[in-house]
Amino acid sequence: MIILRINTRSGVPPYLQIVQQIKHDIRLGLLKKGDKLPTVKEAVTMTAVNPNTVFKAYRELEHQGLVKGQPGIGVFVLNNPDTPPADAQARLTADLTRWIQEARKLGLDDEATEALFHITLRK
Amino acid sequence: MDNVAAKTTTAIQATDLGKRYGSFWALKDCNIVVPRGSVTALVGPNGAGKTTLLKLLVDLSSPSAGSATVLGMTPNQSSGYLSEIGYLAQEIPLYSQMTVEKHLAMGAHLDTNWDNGLAVSRLKELKIPMGRPVGKLSGGQRAQVGLALALAKKPKLLLLDEPVAALDPLARVEFLTSLAQAATDAGGELTVVMSSHLLADLERVCDHLILLAAGETQLCDSIEHIIATHKLLVGPRNEATSSPGYSIIKETHAVNETNLLVRLNDKNFRSSSRWHVHDANIEDIVLAYMEQAKQEGDER
Structure with a gap:
């Protein structure tokens, strides 16, 4: 069982925080195919959010094809989100490492490097 | 036909509702709609009329202007009207000498809908000493007793006036968790209106928000x-x-x-x-x- 967390200061709507956390947990392998998500009551008990918030998060995850609700039984993890195959991931990491070293050599600090990455990502 | 629809989807509707004390308007031009099954935050600066509004809804005070419809009825002091409404006043009015158990027994005696098992299991889960006089409980425990008593009558509408204002952060989260659990258990059959100043807490548990300020309803909508x-x-x-x-x-x-x-x-x-x-x-x-x-x- 995973532990849901809500940060009321983040500005991200609570339902989206639940969606993001569960997606993150699936990606990290903390949640695997066939695992059951917390029931709405359990989720509410962990986070003190409105039950409709949990329903909405689970609906969104179902819409994205990551989980499937079985009426009266629970909501189960279906798939892993698209992650590149292991060798592709290793190659990309190596490229990115080289790029970061280059950025440091040119005098960019971590903050500037991150900003550049995000700006380029959103282009 | 319209009326039937309004009855099933709207818990509270107020139209130009106002309350005047002498020449002072404690609440003015209040126009709100609270959907059934919502958990609604009632916010606004001190003196905006939040407590006045809640009192009007349970007929502890009568309006000087406008009207309100609550669960399809006009607020009145009949037992039929009040049996569907739970109201927890700001000061949590409990008898300090009386034990938690005695409070429950009194509720069971006074109310035909009373679900004593529900209240007992709720309070035991929170490890609240049932045989202790309420005056000897902590603020958080007293608030939980107040909430359990209000929920034991199985209301369709729960009105809470600043229930967490006096609580420490842990007791506050525990109270809000109890409230969210009650809303879950009711499966959309319970509407909650809660006034508070703690906006971050409200965003967690509430899905609707009413903002009263400067004698007007500034906002009344879903938070989303x-x-x-x-x-x-x-x-x-x-x-x-x-x-x-x-x-x-x-x-x-x-x-x-x-x-x-x-x-x-x-x-x-x-x-x-x-x-x-x-x-x-x-x-x-x-x-x-x-x-x-x-x-x-x-x-x-």
Whole structure:
């Protein structure tokens, strides 16, 4: 069982925080195919959010094809989100490492490097 | 036909509701709709009329203007009306010498719908000593007893007046958890209206929000819709700020930057390239309205 967390200061709507956390947990392998998500009551008990918030998060995850609700039984993890195959991931990491070293050599600090990455990502 | 629909989807509707004490209006022109099954936050500065509104809804006070419909009825003191409503006043009125058990027994005696098992299991889960006089409990425990008593009568509407104001942060989260659990158990059959100043807490548990300020209903909508229709615009100083696309709620200027908190009038509003659009959180939005209302009050 995973532990849901809500940060009321983040500005991200609570339902989206639940969606993001569960997606993150699936990606990290903390949640695997066939695992059951917390029931709405359990989720509410962990986070003190409105039950409709949990329903909405689970609906969104179902819409994205990551989980499937079985009426009266629970909501189960279906798939892993698209992650590149292991060798592709290793190659990309190596490229990115080289790029970061280059950025440091040119005098960019971590903050500037991150900003550049995000700006380029959103282009 | 309209009436039937309104009955099933609306828990509370108030139209131009007002309360006057002498020449002073404690609440004025209150127009709200609270959907059935929602958990609604009631916010506003001190003196905006939050307590007055809640009292009008349970007929502890009668309106000087306008009208209210609650669960399809006009507020009155009949047992039929009040049996469906739980009300927890700010001061949590319990008998300090009486034990928790005795409070439950009294409730069971007075109320035909009383679910004693529910109240007992709720309080035992929270490890509240049932045989202790209520006066010897902590503030958080007293609030939980008050909530358990209000829920034991199986209300369709629960009105809470600043239930967490006096609680420490842990007791506050525990109280809100109990409330969210009760809403879950009721499966959409329970409507909650809760007044509070703690906006971050409210965003967690509430899905609707009513903002009273400067004798007006400033906001009354789902939190999701409020967030979707309010944005923070950041742009250069010395540029015309008004636009038909939005109404400005709050304007802040620095040497070379202007921040606008706006309500979008047009869903497809696109800012010019020199202005950046940011999401605003519910706390920023509510504060902006409260500041605006205060300024208008000062100018009057």
